[in-house]
Amino acid sequence: MIHIETRQAVIKFQLARSLFGRAFYYTSAYLVDGLLVDTGCAYTVSELLGALDGHAVHTIVNTHAHEDHIAGNAAVQERFGAAVLAHPKALPVLADPASRRLRLYQRVMWGYPAPSTGAVLGNVVETPRYRFRVIHTPGHSIDHICLFEPHEGWLFTGDAYVGGTDRALRADYNIWNILESLRKLADLDSSCLFPGSGTIRENPREELLAKIRYLEESGGRVLDLHARGWSRRRIREEVFGSEGAIAWFTMGHFSGLNLVRSYIEDRPIFRELSHTKAPPNK
C-alpha cells in the first residue's frame, strides 16, 4: 500500500505491506531534488518504483540499515543508476541483508531486502539545489544518521524520532544514546521534521523537547526505583504499565522490560563502572 503526499519540494511515499486489505506499519521514503531518503521494505518495492515513474533519482541515502528502510535500494539503483550512500556500519548489511537474521514478525511485516551496493556517506550530501548536513544519531541503531538542510529547515530523521509515548524498547536499542541523539536534533534550527514513520511535524523543536522531557523523566523514575531495590518487573509495572500487544506480537523483542533494562544498564556511568577493572592487590 502506498500513500503519496507533497510538502514544499519534498514528496513523501508512505509504504506498508498490506495483508487481508489492511496496511501494517508504514515506513516513509522521501524524494527531494533527485535525492531519495530510504526505500521501504521488500513488499513495497514495486509500488515505490511505480510512484517514482517520471522522476529522476540521482542518489539514495539510507538513514540506517533496518530492513524496512533499504529494500528498494537495488531496484532503484538498477532503474535510475543512483548511488547509494549510508553510514560505514550499514554497508555490510546492505551488501548481505540475509546476514542479519530477521525474526518472524520482521519477515511477516517487511521481509528480507535484496542486496545493494553502497558507499560511505560523507558529512554533506549535495543535490543541485540543496545541501544536507549528515548528523550521526545512534541509539535506534549504531549506523543511524539524519539529514538536515539548514536553509530550508528540513530535518529527515529516519527512526531517530518516533512520535508517541514510549512504553517498550527493542532489545538492541540504547535509550541513553536515543536521548543524546534527540538532544542533538533539538539543537538544530529546523522547521519541518520528516520522520521514517508517522506524520510530518511542523513544530520539530517543541516535539523533540517534549519527547526528551518524557524520556528523561521516565529514566529518572526508573533509576530512582532501581536504587531503592525494586525489581525490574515491578519498575516496569509502576512506570510503563503491563506489557502491551507489541511485546506479544514481537515475542518480547520489543518490551517494557527492555526499556527498564536499557535505562539501568546502558547509562554511561553504569557502563564505565562495569568496564572498570578492579585494581590489582598490593
Ligand SMILES: [Zn+2]
Ligand atoms: Zn529502524
